[in-house]
Amino acid sequence: MRIKIILHYLGLLIAVLGLFMLLPLAFSLYYGEPDTQAFAVSMVISLTFGLLLWRLTPLTERKISRREAIVLVVGGYLTASAFGALPYELAGIFPSYLDSFFEAVSGYTTTGATVLNSIEGQSHGILFWRSFSQWLGGMGIIMLFVALFPVLGIGAAHLVEAETPGHQGERLTARIRDTAKALWLIYLGLSALEFVLLLLAKLPFFDALTVTLSTIPIGGFTATNLSIGAYNSLLVEGIIMFFMVAAGVNFGLYYFLFWKRQPGRLLGNPEFRLYIALLIGAVLLINLDLVINMGLSIGDALRYGSFNSISIMTTTGFSTTDFGAWPTFARSALLVLMVIGASAGSTGGALKVVRILVLAKYTLRRIRLAFNPSAVIPLKVGGSVLSERVTSRIVGMSILYFAILIIGFLIMSALGLDMTTALSSVTASLGNVGPGLGAVGPAESYFAVPPIGKVTLITCMLAGRLELFTLLVLLTPAFWRWR
Secondary structure (H helix, E strand, O other), rough: OOHHHHHHHHHHHHHHHHHOOHHHHHHHHHHHOOHHHHHHHHHHHHHHHHHHHHOOOOOOOOOOOHHHHHHHHHHHHHHHHHOHHHHHHHOOOOHHHHHHHHHHHHHHHHOOOOOOOOOOOHHHHHHHHHHHHHHHOOOOOOOHHHHOOHHHOOOOHHHHHHHOOOOOOOEEEEEEEEHHHHHHHHHHHHHHHHHHHHHOOOOHHHHHHHHHHOOOOOOOOOOOOOOHHHOOOHHHHHHHHHHHHHHOOOOOOHHHHHHHHOHHHHHHHHHHHHHHHHHHHHHHHHHHHHHHHOOOHHHHHHHHHHHHHOOOOOOOOOOOOHHHHHHHHHHHHHHHHHOOOOOOOOOOOOHHHHHHHHHHHHHHHHHHHHEEEEOOOOEEEEEEEEEHHHHHHHHHHHHHHHHHHHHHHHHHHHHHHHHHHHHHHHHHHHHOOOOOHHOOOOOOOOOOOOHHHHHHHHHHHHHHOOOEEEEEEOOOHHHHHHO
C-alpha cells in the first residue's frame, strides 16, 4: 500500500475543507460574534496543514487501488471530523475535544446527534457550521471531491464504491466523475428549491438556510432547541416533510426522471414503491396509536405523527414534539423505522429499504426451497436477477448490522444506561438518525453519555455512514497483509 498517495489526497481534502470555513467565518463577522477568531485560526491551521501535506507528497502515479481507496475514504472522514472539530474546540463550545469531535462526526456522517445542551445560545457561525458540515457529508465528502477534481478520475470508481458500498444498481453515466457531477447537481437543485420555499413560508433567512442544509442531506441539525417544533407552522412542516421524503429516494432515479425524461423508472422502481408503502403504513399505524392510547385529536395525531415518523424513517432526525413521551407501540415503531431507514442511493442511512426487500425475497425463496430443493428460483428485484455475490453481500451486511447493534447495546448497557437509552442511542447512531429515546430523546442531548459511550457511538456513526464493510475491513489483519 502506498501511504504517500493517501496522504497526498488527504492533504487536498483538509485544505479544501479549510476553505469552506470561510462561510461560517463570514456569518460570524456579519453578526459581530466572538467566535470569529476560532474560525479564522481553524481555517489557517487546516489550510496550512493540508497544503503542506499535499505539497510534501508529490505523486508520479495517481492511480488509486481498491485497498488505498478504502483507507482514503475512512481517513477522509476521520481527518475531516478532526479538523472540523477545531472551531468548536477553539471557541470553547465543549469542555473536551471528544465532545467537539463527536459533534463534527455527527455532522459529516449526517447523524444529527448533538452534545449541545443549549443550541439557541450558540453563535450564528457555529450553528451554520453544524448544518453546513451535514450538507457537505450528505452526498459524500469523497463524492464531492470526485466531482470537483479531475485529478481523482483515475481510481474514482474505487473511491465512490468505498464511500457508498451498498446496492446502488447500475452506473448512471459512462464515467464515474460525470455520475458524481449529475448527482451533485440534483442535490444542489433540491437544496435551492427547499430554501426558496422556506423563505416564501416566512421562515427567517438564517433559519431557512440551516434547515435546508440539514434536510436534503437528511441530517437533522437545527438552530433551535425545539428543532422544527420551534416554528409551529403547518406550512413549514409540510415543506420539510416533502423534502425529507424526496431526499430519502435513490438519487439515481432523479437522474432518469430529470435528465432522461423517464418517469417510469421512478414509479416502477420496486424499492421506491416499498419505501412509499412503508412510510404510509408507519404513519397510519402510529397516528392510530396516538389517537387511541394518547388521546390526541385526529388532526394533532396526523400532524405530529406524520412529521416525526417521516423524519425517523428517512433518518433525518428533526422533531416537532417529544416523541419519547409517546405510547409504547409508537416508540417501538420508531425504533423499527430507525433500523429500516431510507432508500439505497439516497442521503439517508440505516439498513436501507432495498435490503429489506432483498431479505424478504431471499427468505421466501428459502421457504420454497425447503419443500422443493431441486427448484431453480432466481432472486429478482425490478426484473433484474441478483447474482449470488450481491445477495450474499446484502445478507452478510444485514447480519453484521444487527451484530454491531447488539454489541453496541451491550457496551452502552454496561456503562449504566437504561435499556431504552442504550438501545435507541446505538440504533440512532448506527442508522445515522440522531435523536433516540429515553435520555437521548429529542428533548435531550448526548452530553451526559460517558466518554467510552461517546467513542462507541462515534464508531457506530462512521460504520453506519460507510455501511459497515469499509470501516470494519480495516480491523482485519488480512487487509493489511493483502497485496
